[in-house]
Amino acid sequence: MRVFVTGATGFIGLAVVRELIGNGHHVLGLCRSADKAHALASAGAEVHSGSTEDLDSLRSAADRCDGVIHLAFNHDFSTFKSNCEHDRHVILALGSALAGSSRPLLVTSGTGIARATSGQHATEDGPTLSAAESPRAASEEAASSAAATGVNVSVVRLPQVHDTRRQGLVSYLIAVAREKGLCAYLGDGLNRWPAAHVLDVARLYRLALEQGQPGARYHAVAEPGIALREMVGVIAQHLKLPIRSVAQPEAEAYFGWMSPFAALDMPASSDWTRRELGWQPMGPGMMEDLQRLDLSGQ
Numbered sequence: 001m002r003v004f005v006t007g008a009t010g011f012i013g014l015a016v017v018r019e020l021i022g023n024g025h026h027v028l029g030l031c032r033s034a035d036k037a038h039a040l041a042s043a044g045a046e047v048h049s050g051s052t053e054d055l056d057s058l059r060s061a062a063d064r065c066d067g068v069i070h071l072a073f074n075h076d077f078s079t080f081k082s083n084c085e086h087d088r089h090v091i092l093a094l095g096s097a098l099a100g101s102s103r104p105l106l107v108t109s110g111t112g113i114a115r116a117t118s119g120q121h122a123t124e125d126g127p128t129l130s131a132a133e134s135p136r137a138a139s140e141e142a143a144s145s146a147a148a149t150g151v152n153v154s155v156v157r158l159p160q161v162h163d164t165r166r167q168g169l170v171s172y173l174i175a176v177a178r179e180k181g182l183c184a185y186l187g188d189g190l191n192r193w194p195a196a197h198v199l200d201v202a203r204l205y206r207l208a209l210e211q212g213q214p215g216a217r218y219h220a221v222a223e224p225g226i227a228l229r230e231m232v233g234v235i236a237q238h239l240k241l242p243i244r245s246v247a248q249p250e251a252e253a254y255f256g257w258m259s260p261f262a263a264l265d266m267p268a269s270s271d272w273t274r275r276e277l278g279w280q281p282m283g284p285g286m287m288e289d290l291q292r293l294d295l296s297g298q
Helices: 011-022 034-042 055-063 077-098 135-148 169-180 198-211 228-239 248-262 271-277 286-291
Strands: 002-006 026-031 046-049 067-070 104-110 152-158 160-162 183-186 192-197 217-219 223-227 243-246
Touching: 002 011, 002 055, 011 026, 011 034, 011 198, 026 034, 026 055, 034 046, 055 077, 067 077, 067 198, 077 104, 077 135, 077 152, 077 248, 104 135, 104 198, 135 152, 152 198, 160 169, 160 198, 160 286, 169 183, 169 228, 169 248, 183 228, 183 248, 192 198, 192 228, 198 271, 217 271, 223 228, 223 286, 228 243, 228 286, 243 248
Parallel strands: 002 026, 002 067, 026 046, 067 104, 104 152, 152 217, 160 192, 183 243
Antiparallel strands: 192 223
């Protein structure tokens, strides 16, 4: 299968590209940087120069492929809402090139927009937040709109994706701890974040591309929920910094833009995803990777 991958040079994107190529697929990878194009080509992919700002270029690339995996997203949280709305337009543009065909479009979202009752794990088929409640939900709203026009679209929801170099939002916690000289969590720190190793996530994208069903929501969750206090404790050991709880009035001063996320309890299940796709995570867990942190690039 010839697959167009946006975000192909990113942390998750490059792992997906290698997983696809290693399993016999041909990859056309979106790349906006000449410096990163070399890494993409070295992985065996064909480079499509451009960015998500050029919707016509995206449509052209998608039109030439048998399927699309959309991973690109602007993670500048100072403009988070507008970034999410831009993602909506990108998804609709990609979908317009695939409408009326069976060619799959995989859209990326986050497990945090799955609405779960208190204490329960969010599931793939459960209710979700709207974009009015969580801007990131714009991606899934766009997927639903694309489906209504005849696009074979499904969604992969990501948890905290990690290896020893990067750990999703936890990487930001490490940076903040270094800046503040203190490792902190909010309240009792027992709120849980789901996680998965980057190579397991890459394999899930491939399986969803090959076997996925239209309209499905897949959870790339290896561990349903790890207490923030546990993760921060390991970071404190590595950085040799004190650790303590901060109260809500202090949260914004310490966590900055991440303060709304710091108290979220968002455990998620992947039971259905595993049964449907035969996906079995095999990589190290989040705590294992945190114990072996490579802080050289952070």
